[in-house]
Amino acid sequence: MNAPASSPLFSAIEMAPRDPILGITEAFNADQNPAKVNLGVGVYYDDNGKVPLLECVKQAEAILMEKFAPRTYLPIEGLAAYDKAVQELVFGADSAVVKEKRALTAQAIGGTGALKLGADFLQRFAPGSQVWISDPSWENHRALFESAGFTVNSYPYYDANTRGVNFDGMLAALQAMPAGSIVLLHACCHNPTGADLTDAQWTQVIAVVSQRGLIPFLDMAYQGFGDGIEADGQVVRRFAAAGGALFVSNS
The missing domain is CATH 3.40.640.10 (Type I PLP-dependent aspartate aminotransferase-like (Major domain))
Structure with missing residues (x-):
């Protein structure tokens, strides 16, 4: 959908307030202090202040690239294998909730x-x-x-x-x-x-x-x-x- 910004609908819309968390990141990026540390967003950084690409993520991406599987729509509740793995991670593979199928997971x-x-x-x-x-x-x-x-x-x-x-x-x-x-x-x-x-x-x-x-x-x-x-x-x-x-x- 496209609409001109000058239309009455958009002319009455005010700028939303900055996100209280991401706004800190914007201020961090603008800060010129070389010793700055960003503690605002829950993201893992290494000792050099960089977000690392985890080895498990590298391997998972490589496996996906090798499969050349079609990227079609997922079921409404998400990828079944993923949902099952998440249930076992959250509740435990031996949990009665999982074994008796009393848990419903949606991606x-x-x-x-x-x-x-x-x-x-x-x-x-x-x-x-x-x-x-x-x-x-x-x-x-x-x-x-x-x-x-x-x-x-x-x-x-x-x-x-x-x-x-x-x-x-x-x-x-x-x-x-x-x-x-x-x-x-x-x-x-x-x-x-x-x-x-x-x-x-x-x-x-x-x-x-x-x-x-x-x-x-x-x-x-x-x-x-x-x-x-x-x-x-x-x-x-x-x-x-x-x-x-x-x-x-x-x-």
């Missing part, structure tokens, strides 16, 4: 796309619910769920004085949430604080979520960057073992 455009897909699904099938995100959280969490039509609230999470989790405040907030509330939790490597719950604290959270009839939505964007692939995936697996509805976005 999305990255972790943000997965969150958007989940938010739209929940708005359609649980439209009266409210969403709760940690204070602070990745700011796009709020934007994604608000754009889906939800009211987004915050629950206490970070204690600046201790530089850790305000667990008492968090637990009290969970216990006070109405049944059917959607609570967004960071499965590992909390963004932006880096403060994660202990195993014992997760046990209490899982129990309260189950008892209160809350809908957990686990965002796991950094599996493997905390304590390793298996350890970082344990929270999702524990929620799955507890039963009940569960949403997971991972990338």
